[in-house]
Amino acid sequence: MHRTVKWGLLGAALCCTSMLAAAAGKSDPLGNVAASFKAHGQAGMDRLERDPMQQACSQPASSEPSAEVAKSISRSAQERVKPPSDGQYLGDWKAGEKIAQTGKGMQYSDDPAEPNGGNCYACHQMAGSEIAYGTLGPSLSQYGKLRGTSPAILEYTWTRLWNSHVYNVCSHMPRFGDAGILTEQQLKDVMAYLFDLDSPVNQ
């Protein structure tokens, strides 16, 4: 209920910028996007529709949303974060490692019966022994060792994974919890991979 109201307000804030553009005689250069696509397997046409965050962040980094829109996006992101139902943040780091390594999931070429991967290595350095890591995100090597496991850091990291836009309005990191990419158990396992002192991330 509350959430719907918030999205509504945000929608209103965004609508006005595009209405202003339209009033200024600028037409939408995209035209009918859906006409260029066809549904394929698990990738339905609904995926082309953008929520307010996606819409506001569909621009070069140089023209990110106004402070007002940014605040509104981060606030509604925060409101939708679901902490672990049993209060336990940490699962099994070995299961977490597989999730961090796996890049598959949600492409039309992927088997929807298989669990989704988290694909963390596409963007982050993690275990020192894995040299095939990407650099779109910062290194997470020694994450737990350096930061400890205080309630605050556990909550911060969970929130990051759930919806990174709480902290950074146009974050490039997928919303693993919010968008339903990973299950609660998978998130706990990935958390353990980051924090467990036996995990290769902390060797």
Next chain:
Amino acid sequence: MKIDKSIFAALAWVSLAVLTVPDSAVAQDDGDNVFAQYREMFGDDNPAELIELQGEDLWSQVRGPKKASLEKCDLGLGPGKLDGAYAQLPRYFADTKHVMDLETRLVYCMVTLQGFSEKDLVAKPFSGRGEQPSDLEALSAFIAGRSRGAPIKVSQSHAQERAAYERGKEFFYYRAGPHDFSCATCHSQSGKRIRLQALPNLTEAAEARKAYSTWPGYRISEGTVRTMEWRMGDCVRQQRLPELQFGSDIAIGLITYLGVMANGEPMNAPGLKR
């Protein structure tokens, strides 16, 4: 010289069978390794040359229900004029009143001149894994080769050409899907990589030029030539979006946007890709 080539070709096919690695979404970490191994064996020899020859045959062969060759196909510089034509595509064509890229124009010629069914051609434009190159792949390789060294000159003089550019640019930043990816997520910063694969920053002229001028390209990991339409579609797949349709406004928009970014660069395709 001729003999050399065919021995090399045979070798290339055999060893590629050994080197070919499965494509696994974004986790393609073996790719660069394969590339290095390949380079070590073959240097800069590009097996695309063989596919160019197949494309040359297809161009002049009398085929299709209308029993005609493609030799009267107009790729923008006049019927049958191939040299440098690819370097000026996509462009507006008065006969169809649309901006067309090389691949949609080839389909148009195969339909109008040879009588092939557009539906069939568009249903499966690209070869599957381990199959012979599709007609479109072979023809694209051949025609791209006829622009080697020609400076890229993608026109922006017609209103539709400008609209295609704007559409492509706008879509480049379009964040959507369960992972919130846009092209810009992966291609708007320099010096970044996914796993071990270098990500070109396609918003920088120098990197866009290098990328655009080398497509179509021979993909070592797949053992075949892939085209620009294929490249767009495969990145959209990794973006977790539905399937980008061949020859669609967004596909041609993206190619026009990248082409204009690359203007001035000498065409150097087919390239050799990971």
